[in-house]
Amino acid sequence: MTIVIAIIALSVIIFVHELGHFLAAKAVGIKVLEFALFMGPKLFSFEKNGTIYSIRAIPIGGFVSMEGEEKEVDSDTSYSGMPAYKKIIAVAAGPAANFIFAILLLFILFLSSGYTLDENVVVNPRMAAYEAGVRDGDRIVSIDGRRVYDPLDLTILLYTNKGEPVEIVYVSDGEKITTTAMPEKKGGIIHRINFIPEGETNVVASIEQDSNGYLAGLRAGDVITAVNGEPVADRYEIDSVMKKFTGGMLEVTVLRNGGELKFEFAAAVSEQPEYYDLGIYYKGSPTNVWTAFKHSVKYSISTLRAVLLSIAWVVTGTVRFSEMMGPVGIVTTIGETIKQETFGMFLISLTGMMAFISLNLGLMNLIPFPALDGSKIVIHSIEWIRKKPFPMEKTAWITIAGFILLLALLVFATYNDIARLIGLG
DSSP states (O other), X not given: OHHHHHHHHHHHHHHHHHHHHHHHHHHHTOOEEEEEEEEEEEEEXXXXXXXXXXXXXXXXXXXXXXXXXXXXXXXXXXXXXXXXXXXXXXXXXXXXXXXXXXXXXXHHHHHHHOEEOSSOEEEOTTSHHHHTTOOTTOEEEEETTEEOOSTHHHHHTTTTOOSOOEEEEEEETTEEEEEEEOOEEEEEEEEEOSOEESTTSSBEEEOOTTSHHHHHTOOTTOEEEEETTEEOOSHHHHHHHHHHOOSSEEXXXXXXXXXXXXXXXXXXXXXXXXXXXXXXXXXOEEOOHHHHHHHHHHHHHHHHHHHHHHHHHHHHTSSOGGGOOOHHHHHHHHHHHTOOSSHHXXXXXXXXXXXXXXHHHHHHHTSOOTTSHHHHHHHHHHHHHHTSOOOHHHHHHHHHHHHHHHHHHHHHHHHHHHHHHTTOO
C-alpha cells in the first residue's frame, strides 16, 4: 500500500510541474495541444478550447504538448513563433511551480506542527562548539563562510569535512563573533547501552524488553551511577565512557529504590556512517503564520543548496556516482519514509518527503542540460540577446541527444536502485 501511495505522491509532484508549464503557456498565448495526466496509451480524454485533456495508462508523471514545440509552425499561437521571453516564461514555470508547491507543503507542515527549528540553539557542553565559545541561545550565522539557513545545514556543510578546523560565525547578545572549532568524528562501529535516557540525565526512561540490558535486569527508572567502574552523572558522561569502550561485557551500576545494583551484559553494537559533529543542535520554537512561512523558505533554500553541493560532490568524486538514485529508489524511499504507526506521523512524513522531492525536481530541471528546462531557458535567452530565433532543427537535435543521455542515466540509476534493493549495491 505504501508503494502505491509513493507512486501517487511522485505523480502529483510531476503533475504540479507540468501544470506550471500549462498555465504559463496559456497565459502567454501559446496553444496547448494536450495536457496529460500519467503516460502511455490514453484511457480517457476530452477536448475543450482546442486542448485535449487526457488520462493515460501508466500511473506516473504527465506531460504538456505545445503547438510548435518540436517543429516550426506558422501560427500566432505557436511556441516556435513566440517571442523569446514568452518561451522562457512557459519553460521556467514548471520548476517554479515545484518550488511554490514545496514551500506551500512546508508551510502547512510547520504551521500544523506548531513548531519550527530556526534559532533555538542548544550546545553540547562537552563538544567543540561549546569549547569555541558558542552557548545555548546564540544564533549561528555561517559555517566556513557558508550561511546557515536551517539545522540541516550543520550536517550538509560538515559532510565532506575530514577533521579539519571550521570557522563558525555566530551572534551572542547582539554581537557577531567569529571562532574556530575542531569537529568531532562520530559514527562507525557504535557500542551503546540499550536504553533511552530522559533528556540529558542518567535516568533510564525506557528500555526494550528484548535488549541485553533488560534481560540482564536493567529497568526504566534506574539511575546509572557507573559504567565499567567509572562514575557517571549524566548522559554526556555515559557517552564519554562508551566512546572508549571497544567491545565485550559492560558492568553497569545503578541506584534503585535507594539500593545499589550491578548488571553485566554485552553492549548493543551498530554501524553508522561516519560524520563530523560540532555539538550544535536545535529545539523546536513555537510558531505562527509568519515564522512558519519564513522557515519554509529557509528550509527550501537549504535543501536546494544541498542538492547543488551533492551534484558538485558527484562531479568531483567526493560522492560515488553509484549512489545516484532513480525512480525505483525514489518510490522506495518515499514508501519507507511514510511507514509510520500513526496517521498523523504518516501525513507529516509524506508531506516532508513530497516537499523535498518537489524542490529536487524543480532544481534539477533548471540545469542547462539538453532536454531539460534549463537548456531551453539558455537557448531562448540567447535568442532574446541575438534577437533572432534559434533554428528549431538544431534545438530538436540537441533535445534528442540530451534525451538519449538522460535515458542512459535513468537506466543506470534504476540499476543502482534494484541492486540496492536486492543487496548488491
